[in-house]
Amino acid sequence: MKQLFLTFAVALLLLPATLWADTAKKKIKSVEITIDAPTPGMDLENAEKLALKAVNTAYGDLFKSGVITMRDISWDGEFGENKDGYPTLKAGYPYIATIEIVIDPDGDYQTEWVKIDGSDMLSTENFKATVNGIPARVLRSAPYFPTMQVKFTIPGGKGGPLEKDDHSSDYDVLKKEYRSTLPYISRKEADEVYPHYHPLDVLVINKIDMLYEFMHEKYISSSGHAYKNHNTLLMTKMIIDVSNGSENYNISEFAETLGAPYSTIFNLKEVWLSPKVDAVKYVRDLNKATVERLSRWGRHYMEQSTKLYTAKGTLFIPENAGKAVLDYLDLDATEPTYTIRTYRGDVFEAQKAGVAATKLLTCTKHVFTAKIEAADRVCQYNTCKQPFKWYYSCRVCGKCERNKAHTFSARPGAEVLEWHDMNEDIANDQAYIGVNAAGEHIYWKSCIHCGISHSYHMRHLTPRDQKMMGMEGSFEDFKVSMLENLKSIEDMCLLETELPSDEMFILPRKSEAKMSVWAQDGVNRALCDNLVDDAMLGNDYTKPVTREQLRSIMTLLVKEMSGKDASASAIGLDDAALPQSGSVTRQELAAYIHRALLYLEQNTELAYSEYESRLPKYTDHAQIKAWAKEPMAFCNALEVIDPKTATTLAPNEVCTIELALTTAERATMAHRTGWYQAVSTGELEDFLSAIGERNHYTFVSTFGNCDRIWASRVKNGMYNSLPTIEPFTGSRCYVDAQALHPIRAKMGKGYMMK
Template sequence: MKKTAFRIFILTGMAILALQNSFAQKRSPAYVWPENTTGDYPYYTQAQADFLCSDIKQTTLVITEEKIKKAGINSDSKERISRYLNETTTPEERGRIKTIILDVANPDVEPLFAYDYKMNWAHVYPRNLKNLWLSPKVDIKKFLKEVIDVKAKSMFASTNAPMNSWDCTLYVPENQLPKGMRGIFENSDDPLSVYLLLRFKTKTYSGDVYAAAKLGDKATKLHCNNHIYDERLATIDKIYKKSTCKNMIKYYYSCKFCGKCEYNPNHTFTYEFSEDKPEPIEDGKFYGHHFIDHKITKENFIGINSRGERVYWKSCSQCGNNIKDCNSSPKVFNRATFDFALGTGMDGTYEQYMEIITKQWNTVYKDEALENASLEFDGPNSFAVLDKVAKAKVSGKAENDVNWAFQNGLIDEKVFGNDYTAKITKLQCASLAVNLAEKLTGKEIMPVSKLAFPDTENIYARKAAAARIAKPSGAFNPNAVLSRQQMATYFYRALQYVKRNSRIKYTPYTPKLEKYSDNAQIAKWAREPLGFMDTLGLIEKTSKKTISPEAPCTIETAIATASKSFYADKIGWYQARTVVEADARFYSSNRTAQHFLDCAVSGNDWGGWLRYVYTGGTRIWVTGPRVGSSRNYAIHYPTKNPYNGETIYVIAEDFLPIKAD
């Protein structure tokens, strides 16, 4: 019986594959990837990334009756657009299509809107499409009806897939929609149709479609000057705030006639999705912490385990509280949270529950946390580190960075006093920079002669000179206080030493120091170092608009900068890997949005699945090293939602870093 079932399974799979390949699909050319894109430190060079980037060399695809016929496709075929895309373009060519001009009668809609992998022609979907021009040959109302039928099959809440946000525009002849979408929706009794068709932008044009497309957006109209913002469109470009432990996901309202977003933070709504159209719900407490932060602070300290390691509670990346407090502290797990998360169906009162749960976290859960965590593996609720933390005075905001600097071997306590809030000296900063360089390269820096400086023979001064972190001769001035720009320059030079003496490379970047009101104070020699450190987020700015280059630097600020610099090569531009690299990796089948290997999706963003689809060749800026529920399961990169700037997380294996030549 089992063998028969297995044979049926195999035969069914073969039949599906045969059906998918029943038409001549245009294949990608064979490509041999350079060694730098494989191995244990894979990356793209700038040239390689540009070659694959979907935002470079974007194309316009014109589809006409003549071209379809020339491709050998029956003009009566109900799937002729699907087949044309399948048989005349490769996946990477489809990834570069920015504009399509559709100049055929009765085109099939699915390949232009089928972003759900379960649909028959999802694999030919042009995932970077921004502009879809329909010629007068297309019956617009019939076309839109078919769009509704296709989009209703896949009710993704929030995806940036083409024709699912206002990043994409449908251009139609004005004589077919003289009032634009407003003419359709003013007396509409079908709220689902409104919801589906307003997710993308629709504009009208007059005259010849080719002439209008050449002129672009300036030759079109929106036909909706009197917006009424009461439509609830749950699309990714209209998210005000993602769902967190503090709030459920919130969206801005949109115009009921054209879909334009109001972007008014005082006028938002929250959805609860059903099989049909999403329905609004009242905002309330949302119990959904995400314990991925590993912060070495006094508040999170549990104790010393049997292996002599320091053990800490994990923290929520959203509210900052540790897992114990989130579950047992009245300040965090208050009565409102109890009623929302556990109240219904619970026997007993809030006070009775808190008495029991507090005792458990202080006894049973504490003991489990101490013994479950080790240097090698995290526990479910805790993590362990070496018994090395700061004993000197440190401010709360710097405590975690300072303690991680101890863990990474960057601090020589003998060089520093007992107050890390004090101003840092040149020798102290040199010790941090030298330790950073040696840890990252795995090699000791050979110091210059003891006679190099007339005012010190200190080993850190001599190593700093040898690594070109400090000047190799003249007075060293070991006790001189450093400014913030001097400190940044020391660490920049240390990282450049690492680049010269290891395989570590850094991202290409564009400095943006002009955004600071005090950028004129930056010394000429410090502009390149400070530009690098600021762009990569390695040095904290002093306010939204100031970086204070001439201000004295404190010890803890320098240590925090060194701690962030330890991961400098993990920060910067990354690019989604492409279909032509399919042999270099494996996509698991549960990644629905990139089933056909030509896109990546934002992974569990620990605050709502946003389904932000990154087509192969799409670039993102990664803001830090990998993160995850445990250090040995760190499979996500943090990045920014391009629409609202919030932190989201992408699956790391789907991306390669871009390194400067």
């Protein structure tokens, strides 16, 4: 059985004051250490007892003279196992040995030292070391206890990259999963159950438990498919015409359902109370239902944004109940999240007259001190550039102030700061670590907001980072410590044949061709996805692409996605309607991509989303040729080809090899961009229930069953999260891909109607 030992930090030994460095002693500035060589099959216990043979310095062999001794040696890497179950060193495998030596404090020698946060520490800049002739990296340590790390490769083995024990995480295995989605749902079937196309007329509740019966009736779509509990999604307006007094057991009908976190009346926006209902009691019962049972300050609207959890939901009460309701609300600064309006006369006639005939219930003088943490009160979500902020609300009527100069930013006991979210896989030089023991390429993950890699961040730390990490001491010491830790982690990860950390990712290949920085990720992935014919493309990808090269890329794209060969002619790339001479332009690239993906749609189970053309918004759209209008609209809408600027497409700009490759690589995921519809009720147990909540835009903003969402281009490394727009703030957010069916022209196999 393989055992994996990773050590990311080395303990520092601090000497007492009596052993502080003596400036009169001779300074050791370098050591050449010789130890017994590690051998194949050596168990870890013996490897940690390798004998020290010599420590040569400018003053001779100080081991021989008894001045320097070995204190400790430890090993990191992938270990084998002997018949007794002890870890062993494997032939051909690399290991890092961490070696600590001791210089006699009572002798005549010491190292160069510096003061760090009041302690004497070895100056790593003025102390060099080798072990068995191999340069070692000196770690920060106490002056008389120099510690260093050195990489050994155990003799023997086959040579070259090492064989992986587990291939389940190989890129070629996982990319099929990365490209997968829930089964497609056709536009027809999606429309049949889309709640906003089938809203119910106002529902009148005039007896206790009437709603329960209605909610459990099956919904039959126009195609004859039955859906359980679907009626709850169609409810948008309700009149409650039943007393909540003692004659009905003091029950405020539907208040518990409105306040409960897991009810699926996602689209209810209007609740009208008839004069039979005690409005103050109803508001009190409704507010009480939103309180989390395990937390005094917790409210269900802090985690969900449908129903009456935001001001989009409105409670209508008789005009003569308005003052009493305001007086009650003055006692509770956590409510209401919803809007309250008053009506005159008969509730049924008032509801027919609509919202315009009602009056907003509001204070005579707002007091904006309430911290109501509902989705529509978010001022801004935190990114690496900005902290999280909420707007204040009126402590009486709940009106949101929406004043960016008056916000709050944290829940009790927490401080919400801007931070880098390192979850995107960007295969560029900035994120690159190196080649691991299996010959694969390891990268750090990067920030989903600004794109900088983890390693770049660690090399450019700020005092704010130190504060966020809760690290004490001086800022300079913090930077040095973090950089040393980073280097240790990187050294050790290259010893492995598998991914040692979820902060990193692996690709099997890395391009050595000349390319622009912006193209590195796309080109490296295109190489891994078999879209590159080296003999055809050459080694300078900044050059303009030829039609022959473009045809090569497109035919390889079709083969990658279909598993079958297809000629350029079969794909439609030889069509006489396309240009046959001159430079290849961006619009011609779009035409080639469009034809390749249409071929895939016709010959595989892949399908691409419907879209609305956005070409008219660009100032240069008139430059697009007739044969390129649909391809350009397609590639723009599905984000296969980015616009040149916010207002231009540059359709006549010459296309380079690197642009063709990055575009083809994006096309491998184009089927995942577009329209989606959330799962139907009961289809996913943890869509919204006590066992899980997968209906989130953000931690506070949510969507309901069968809601419709446009997903942007998937970020690499975040394949289970679809980028979209949070509806209240317009911010970029990420939703659970496993809770959403792609809406496509054809029904996917295995789609089960509920």
